[in-house]
Amino acid sequence: MKRGTMPLPFGVPVLSIAPAALADKLRSLPQWVMGLEEPGLARYLALTALGAGDADLAASGAGLAYWSWQRAPFDPMRSMLLGHALPGGPAAQFSAALGQRLAGEVDVDGLAALLSCGDASLVVRVLLPRLREPVQGLAWLARAWDGLLRLGSPDLARAALEACRWPMPIAPLRARLAAEVEFLYAPPEAALAALDELAVADSLGIFAAYGAYLRAELLLRLGEVQGGRHGLVELFAAMPWHTHLGLKLHDLATPPPTAGADDTRRAVILVYSWNKAELTRRTLAGLARTDLGGARVLALDNGSTDGTGEAMEASRALFAEGALRVIRLPVNIGAPAARNWLLRQPEVAPAEFAVFLDDDVELPPRWLRRLLGAALDNPDAGAAGCRIVSATPPPCLQSADYQLFAPANEARTFRDLPENVNVFDNCAGAMDIGLFTYARPALHVSGCCHLLRTAMLHELGGFDIRFSPTQFDDLDRDLTSAAAGHPAFYAGDVAIAHVQHSSLAKAKSVAATGQVLGNKIKLEGKHGNAEMDASFRAGLAALWADLDRKWRALG
Structure with missing residues (x-):
């Protein structure tokens, strides 16, 4: 097939309305602007659009249902939605034929334990015979597929496809x-x-x-920008309702602002660590290889006993003379206090931006200048951040732009405690296929790479030590800033690899889970219903203004 060309996406409902005019209609579904890749919200929006009584909205809902199913064709909820949206169509018939072959019984709990054991050879010995079963093989594959993709072994996923039988009606799958x-x-x-x-x-x-989207994204990664952008233009013409696609396409045509070399002197980079000597050493070595310009670096050893402080001291030789200073504390004072300790250092006082980095990250060369450019281009933003991805294949999203839903006004996590802080995790741990590379306003960005405007810190204060030892202190700071009219800004074209998962994802023990839930209660007690409702409305208005401006530019 000629590079940069693709067949018109089959079965996508056709709209004749321009993106800007469609955006005006989509405003009747306010959460549409938040994103369409999180399965639960996508399903809700598709169903709501289908029943809205407007032909353009119904076509958008049907298109979303179809796209969502193509992303995960084994998902029974997406299959049901496809059948509801496009009954009798070729895709729905295909999905129904597939569903008949997925009805066999599968030991779901045993399969989950197998895929989480980390032993690829055991997975081969146990799973492949199940996949070869003529009747139930595809049922096993359907329930194992996402886990297989995440194991880091493409050969195992290929072997799984080879083991299954593929009757003609569903062979394209x-x-x-x-x-x-x-x-x-x-x-x-x-x-x-x-x-x-x-x-x-x-x-x-x-x-x-x-297929059309993946082809366009691959061309972009190969540096064939014209071919990749042409593919996205064709796809957006067929899917003008797709929030991520329109934002991505606009930003491809508009080079993101990047700070100059002299601007780096306006930033100080802050790293703290506790008992992660090797990870910290690797992080500082990687940081030294990036374009830091005149930025200073402070590294705080938070009472470590494993040589973390010594690793920091040894890393000074990697930086320009005097660029890195190490601070060593005798005890672990927790994450919020460690951050505040760093913020009180004399190097921070004259700086316009303080940039916190986790101690286990891998950085692209020009990350700092791009984030500074985003902050300078958005002077009302209290913080700026980026896309956080896994450090090993496959590329998984750990976080993107966090937005805010309206307060729930009902008890969900805790009995008799209505939840006010209703944060929307836009990417929900999905595979990173390039749909979150846009830039736009956000309620919150990951604390893994958190650029803060020091003027806001002086005005609103630092990190609340009531969230010690860790968890939600960075979110609390961004919530406070947003309530004061200074939300965050997300620069998704920058990707930073995070070696470990967030502390929230790593909470496994009863004590760790209890500490997380305790801090969640503190967060709810600190940020009331009226504050969160105002932040939700302001955030939604900012997202729609951003989308409307960009879609009008697309024509």
């Missing part, structure tokens, strides 16, 4: 899944070849929109 494996693991050229095979196998174009 094998090519669709194979293309996904190659996109996530293989070099772009090999992944493009897999998409060519999908185009041949999927003669009806059931998965054409998914």
